[in-house]
Amino acid sequence: MREFHFIKEKYGFELLMDLHKFEDNSNVFFEPDPHITNFFEIFVFEQGNGSIELNGHYLDVGSYTLFFTSPYQKKSCRIDRNSVRGFHLVFQNDFLTNFFEDKLFVYRLQYFYNALYPQYLQISPREYQLIQTLFDEIVAEIQNFQKDSLHLIRPLLYFALSKLNRLYSKVYKLSHETHSESNIYRFKEALEIHIRRHHAVGDYCRLLNMTRHQLNQVTKAYFGRTSKDVIQFRLLQEVQMELRYTNHTISEIAHDLQFSDPNNLTRFFTRLSGQSPRAYRLNYQNDRYL
CATH class of the missing domain: 1.10.10.60 (Homeodomain-like)
Known part of the structure; x- marks a missing residue:
């Protein structure tokens, strides 16, 4: 089975995360055969056609849908590249644990490592606009990376991940607390x-x-x-x-x-x-x- 690895120095310096827009990335590729990655992924679709098979579930890609995958989870993607718009966020666990100085942070997010509920979420256009604004700012910082860029990316990403955790928890009626137990x-x-x-x-x-x-x-x-x-x-x-x-x-x-x-x-x-x-x-x- 094919395994995709995270490229730490894609931009000429070490960065354990990446975020890009589907429509701006000519190399965007959705692997149709079963595969794994050694990193976390969040697919955020403003629009798209197709499906993703994840953890034994066939999930339809549509407007304002999100998919969350953890390292070494097996998946396959059948998505029309020509119709897709949205964002693709990838990162390694070390990025979050070091970034937020909390080794359990990724386990606090309900949409990762969840054996009971689909790692899928559909949000409203208004909710998408908020995530889009945050991600646009992060993309801009990565493309014009400066010495203080990480200080700007950190709160934006933390807010986005925590907000998505609240939305996911509300849909599946779960606790959204990330610092309780x-x-x-x-x-x-x-x-x-x-x-x-x-x-x-x-x-x-x-x-x-x-x-x-x-x-x-x-x-x-x-x-x-x-x-x-x-x-x-x-x-x-x-x-x-x-x-x-x-x-x-x-x-x-x-x-x-x-x-x-x-x-x-x-x-x-x-x-x-x-x-x-x-x-x-x-x-x-x-x-x-x-």
Whole structure:
């Protein structure tokens, strides 16, 4: 599978983020085949036609739609380049952690690393105009980069990301607080790092030095679900990605994801998705080729 890497010195100096307008970038390219990146992306479409497949969801691109992708999430894009207008923001995790001096900031944003809700948002024309104004200023600073440009980019980007977090949280009825309960962000981080090895609530309690009651309290407040639900949804997502984007057998997937045997994986997958792993893979392949 093709992997795209972030270019740190694209402009002749190190900058761990980039922002450009689709219509001003002659090299804009939407990869139709499944691929991954080693950076975060936010696609902001003022207008466009096509679809993006992300985390097993086929999502339509239209006016005032946004898509949020995290590093190493598998996606494919089928978008008409000639009709697209909007912005493409990319950055590496180090950029946000160093930029805002908060290593958990990216985990505080609801639209990244969210196993329960689509990483998709549709906003109003008025809301888009606000984001457009902020992004236009950032683009101008990058194109005319000066010694104090980062001091101007920092508050603009922080405001934009936080505003989008509020809008996303409102649509999906989630908490938009980015500085309240640090334990939930530590849990999200641990989930991304350890999900292929650890599947039990007790594993994460030990990793986070929390009791089951404490962990359930924060996940219910943040996701409206128990910690077991969140872990299982995230693990289901990992199995789905293996079935979609690899040729690994069920036995190989079970081994890679630390299931005790293939039958346990099959029972787990069937219970949560309503179909067997083989049926899921077959349905996806048929839909894909159609």
